[in-house]
Amino acid sequence: MAGIIARTIAATARRGVQVTTVRHANKMMADPMEHATGLERDELMAKAAGNEDIFxxxxxxxxxxxxxxxxxxxxxxxxxxxxxxxxxxxxxxxxxxxxxxxxxxxxxxxxxxxxxxxxxx
Ligand SMILES: [Zn+2]
CATH class of the missing domain: 2.60.11.10 (Cytochrome c oxidase, subunit Vb)
Structure with a gap:
């Protein structure tokens, strides 16, 4: 009986942590340049070109x-x-x-x- 309880506790403890083997490291956050439009896009493009004071x-x-x-x-x-x-x-x-x-x-x-x-x- 003690063995069954010990195995159940061990199995439950192992299930508590879920780990995936596949990780999409490059898709964690979207690039703001892909979503920006209008003035925000102009600001991001100017900063990328080296202009830190576009306004x-x-x-x-x-x-x-x-x-x-x-x-x-x-x-x-x-x-x-x-x-x-x-x-x-x-x-x-x-x-x-x-x-x-x-x-x-x-x-x-x-x-x-x-x-x-x-x-x-
Ligand atoms: Zn003055």
Whole structure:
């Protein structure tokens, strides 16, 4: 009787773990490029091509900032909202609208100018 119980317990314990012999290692997760469409696909393709800032969100460093040497800000549209951190220790950002074709001066004295940006793809 004890032998039957021992064999039943051993068989039950072995069945608790299921292991398959075939594993589809390459089909664990779908490649996002296969499902992406539209803007998401353009973003993935640009990143694959090495462009990590396709939405142009990087911070631009100001140049000397005179009226004849403004900081150039690219834009896809006729106007763009630009934030200037006027002082190194500033706790706020001075926001202003830049229009294409005009050079605008921030309160800190630096000049900014909008130019045409290159298309994403
Ligand atoms: Zn400023």
């Amino acid at each position: 142009d969100m990087k911070v631009y460093k100001r140049v000397s900032g005179g009226a004849g040497n403004p900081t150039i800000v690219p834009s896809y549209y006729g106007r763009r909202l630009v934030g200037c951190i006027c002082e190194e220790d500033a706790t706020c950002i001075n926001w202003m609208w830049l229009e294409k074709g005009e050079t605008k001066r921030c309160e800190c004295g630096y000049f900014f100018q909008l130019t045409d940006a290159k298309p994403v793809v």
